[in-house]
Amino acid sequence: MSTHKPVRIGVVSTANIAREKVIPGFRTTPWLEVAAIASRNIDTAKTAAVALDIPVAHGSYEALFADPSIEAVYIPTPNDSHVDLTLAAARAGKHVLSEKPAAMNAADAERLAALPPGIVYLEAFMVRFHPQWLKTRELVRTGAIGRVAAAQSFFSYFLDDPANIRNKPENGGGGLWDIGVYPIVTARFVFDAEPKRVIGLIELDKTFGTDVLTSAILDFGEGRHLTFTVGTQTVPHQRVNVVGSTGRIEVVIPFNAPPMQETVIRLDRGTALGDAKIEEITLPACDQYGLQGEAFAKAIRGVEPLPYDYRDAVKMMKILDAIVESGKTGRWVSL
Template identity: 55%
Template sequence: MAKTRWGIISTARIGTGKVIPGIQRAPSAEVVAIASRDLARAQEAARELGIPKAYGSYEEMLDDPDIEAVYNPLPNHLHVPLTLQAVAAGKHVLCEKPVGLDAADAEKLLSLPQDRLVMEAFMVRFHPQWLRARDAARSGELGEVRAIQCFFSYYNDDPANIRNQLDIGGGGIMDIGCYPIVAGRFIFEAEPQRVIALVDRDPHTGVDRLASAILDFGGGRRTEFTCSTQLTPLQRVDIVGTKKRFQITIPFNAPQMEAVTVLTDDGSKLGDASVVPEMIHPVDQYAEQAEAFSKAVRGEIKLPYGPADAVQNMKIIDALFRSEKSEAWERV
């Protein structure tokens, strides 16, 4: 089949640096246009990335009948409005995470036409290291999985950065805490029943800069995570069962087109003596994501998740913020 033709909304760094090159690597996709509110910036990005068309407004690009799918990496408060606008223009939309400012915002996506695909861009769900982790949990290789522990941090205290602007959806839970939430849901293949959070906020910007949370999935299963926007960069995921532990060493920002290593450990020996490394072949998780979306546009496969999944993730985030205020467990 002909490749799915993509347009990119904005010249955001996540797009130009990672997602666009990933889409361009996908066999079933091609990037044909990029738009910015500044035409010169769109033209510059188009030249650097080899994109045929550049537009000086989002609306102009969305009016292009040649474009079938768009990628929306705008700031969080613009995710839902521009996604709705793109769907109204007849496009399918891959929208960056988190999909909205809260669950009520995200629920606006539930009334979209069934023939328009909308998916939240959690690229990790397409990386083979995460598929391997889920298979290990499913198969019983790890025994009964009861605990998932995650840590994700970076340092950014620039008040001008969109991640540090509270009114447009900034803060650590929205930016990176959403990944451990997805990790728990993906591995347990279930939804948390209640959550509790401890949050520290930046005194100047008001965004959450350090947050720890427990997600109770019932049946003695839990996901625990800490995320921070003002700590040394670190990321890890441990999936712990009654027989073995499975560790993803670079769970969220796996390098594009480079091999990564996952570890299993039955704890039979002290230290790392019982750790068994396993190499995962080089892959670009953004390309894998784009390939799946492009094939779904063509009707070759079904998307693994859609807007309802994104709404559920936002409901969990909402519950964490309620817990911050109540200092108690909150139902999802």
């Protein structure tokens, strides 16, 4: 248990991810106290507050930012609003945990350079705090699979509802922005490097205008490649393989790891095909949203600094921009 006073955090909007995943995750750690929730409609905010047992409801985001009892905010609004809301909250003195992606493009993300001094900012990539990814990176770093060469990722779901925000390009919808970020961020995490160039292939929905199938190759240099495919009108599936010269690591549920359940990664030394000699490594039960929130709160309390800030978000947006440009031109794009 922490001897530090928990950080009082407010939630900006009643988005599904906040209600169903992040708020329950926050409540697994003593470092955070979910103290308020806001909506642009006070009745919506009050209904959510009652359902989620949150003591304070605000009828506007501005009211939440002005609440002197709130130290930090979590922003799960549509992608096109992330930067504006982040800056508004930060100017009101609130630390910010913003949902991914941080912005609509790199130029939008670069506006985060205006964050006031002393504000803790984190783009919400919860996977970087999950034990299965920490273990995967440890295995790579210690040479368990030899010289690391490639990561292969697949992530998909089926969603054809035209009213869903993820099918609206003006709000930053589409597979690359919604889930393509995960193969990229985990490869950056495991390789401990940034890509040098990318090439992408993008299929757009003729009605929505969003990408429904995107594949890309990211060249990290030194013989390291990420290849990934993400789809939003494809059977739900996710899997990651990290392959080296003497073995591979398979992350079975890489991105939506079930909360408070053990997870498994599989280490294959390559001595027999068909997984005949594979070793399963079980990681302890946890909630990755809770672990992310705890790291955020510890940084606010000055206990342990975060390894990521807004500059990491700018790097991510530059990669997405390059994949989009490559999808249009059919050429490699350097970063």
